[in-house]
Amino acid sequence: MTEGLLWAKKTWGQLLRLPGKPFESLPQAEPEPSDQVTKLEVRPDPKQPAQLELEPPICGIHQVPMVRMNGRKGPFWSCHEKVADGSWCTYRPR
Numbered sequence: 001m002t003e004g005l006l007w008a009k010k011t012w013g014q015l016l017r018l019p020g021k022p023f024e025s026l027p028q029a030e031p032e033p034s035d036q037v038t039k040l041e042v043r044p045d046p047k048q049p050a051q052l053e054l055e056p057p058i059c060g061i062h063q064v065p066m067v068r069m070n071g072r073k074g075p076f077w078s079c080h081e082k083v084a085d086g087s088w089c090t091y092r093p094r
Helices: 002-015
Strands: 067-071 074-078
Touching: none
Parallel strands: none
Antiparallel strands: 067 074
């Protein structure tokens, strides 16, 4: 199990690196026999504000709670209602 955790930590570190940079191998540490499982450190992304624990904003046009979506440029709030002309609502909270 310890070897699996070390592999997972190494793989996670490689996945966090920026695209375009080559993966560098992390130094192999000898696993220390222990009865306790080591904790993995998860760092919050400084570019993303901590909005997950906030209540969703209300759409200024339709007055309904917005939905958190994951787009190709990152997460955003979306109103899932249509406007009078049939197009999707484009309201964006500040």
